[in-house]
Amino acid sequence: MTTSTPPTGSPDRSRWTVVAIFAVLAAATQLIWLNYAPVTTTAAAHFGVPESAIGWLANVNPLLYVFLAIPAGLLLDRWFKAGIAAGALLTAAGAALRLVDDSYEWALTGQIVAAIGQPLVLNAIPGVARHYLAVKDRASGIAISSAGTFAGMVAAFVLGAVLPGTGQLTTFVGIGTWIACAATVAMLIALWQPSPAVARKPVRQRVPIRATFADPLIRQLCLVVFVPFGIFNAISTFAQALLDPAGVPSNVASVMLLLTMVIGAIACVVIPPLTARHRVEGQTLVAGLVVTSAGCLLLAVTPSVFAGFLGLTLIGLALMPALPIILELLERHTGQAEGTATGLVWSAGNVGGMLVPAIVGLFVDTPVTAFLICAGVALLGIPLLRGLGAPVMAVKS
Structure with a gap:
């Protein structure tokens, strides 16, 4: 590759x-x-x-x-x-x-x-x-x-x-x-x-799947994308149920989720081009996971209407730009196999999008544990990014 x-x-x-x-x-x-x-x-x-x-x-x-x-x-x-x-x-x-x-x-x-x-x-x-x-x-x-x-x-x-x-x-x-x-x-x-x-x-020309997956950057991105997909799907699926014991009405929780998606969509337009211009993709992804973990910890420790708006806003702002950052790296790196590489990454992301919510759903009656799991998954994603700097710098513009 x-x-x-x-x-x-x-x-x-x-x-x-x-x-x-x-x-x-x-x-x-x-x-x-x-x-x-x-x-x-x-x-x-x-x-x-x-x-x-x-x-x-x-x-x-x-x-x-x-x-x-x-x-x-x-x-x-x-x-x-x-x-x-x-x-x-x-x-x-x-x-x-x-x-x-x-x-x-x-x-x-x-x-x-x-x-x-x-x-x-x-x-x-x-x-x-x-x-x-x-x-x-x-x-x-x-x-x-x-x-x-x-x-x-x-x-x-x-x-x-x-x-x-x-x-x-x-x-x-x-x-x-x-x-x-x-x-x-x-x-x-x-x-x-x-x-x-x-x-x-x-x-x-056809590029074999094996050759595409053998690429170190693509393998690493497949591991990395598992985390944001999983956390985002878990939070968007269970936020209402997890915040309900703290007295947050379901309609207010719906507004929180909507605001999270709006802010995340805006962040998707603004942040990835800046990271690509300055070649700080790895650092941006690490910062996003740290902020996401902080937002989840806030929701675990002090669940309330205020904490819900702040925590979910932080999660949307930090987590959602990860997808376009990863896709931009793929476009710059993969050449003729961009579709196959993107398929591998989307597939890995969707596995995370099913597995993490399934685990969090087991603890929907104990919101503190559920939010701590999300925070932990975000932190576990950081070591996966440690070696990303060298492959990213090797990608030609």
Whole structure:
């Protein structure tokens, strides 16, 4: 596995319109994924199924991502535009299938189809920057696309708060469907236009998965990404339940989580380009884990409304920029295997996103222990970053 040199196919000018459309498409994948999460109780009553069944409407995404991330990456490395197009069409088709019939079965079918398309979209974040942005703009492009994913999460929870009633569930799902379909049409039109980078770029050759995973930086990033994904999913899943014994109302906890995602999305746009410019990715990730651990300790020691707002804000500010920082490193480092490398990292992240919440969920009745586990996981991630400095400095701009 070799590091990438300044590509001969680098665009002379950045096509920000394509990046903006892609960011909306990335947001749509997350909106579809979480469509039912903010209205679990309402959706369960609407479909006449247990709340645990509604949980599976969201759980199919990380589960399938673990298995599909690497095949999706291989497809993108071989047929980049076709891969994105397929991901966009599957996202829109899955969203639309949920409206075929007002039943749980069709809702689940649609979520599964959309979940199959999600890796083809999200694995393409570094590739879109490489194909459509000049080298100097790629860190910002990856940051914007990554922030789009969090914006989709924010949209899901905002819509869930605005349209909470059982009779409004179809409208709620319909809005997500229209956004997904509009983003897909716009993306297909953008892909139809020739890519300025591809026209002058050598034909891609297959890079074996073994060779990609043998790269020290990629292996290390796979270990590192396990931590932020795991903590973020654990906090976002159980924050309401963990803060309830401290007298924090569920609606206030929902506002806290929404604020966390908004601040995190803003941080995703601002922080990663700065770290890339100054080549301080490792230090920034370490600082993020330290701040995250401090936020979790605050919630464990003095749970309250004030501590909830402060602790969760710190976690969002410190934790969420980790994804675009890691993806920018991959784009700079991997060259022709960027899709496969991104798939490996996303797959590792989703394993963390399932395992850490599963452990924290065992202690949902003892909030102090649950928050301390999150703090401990953040601290355990720091040794994984100790050797990151040398590989990062070896990455060519």
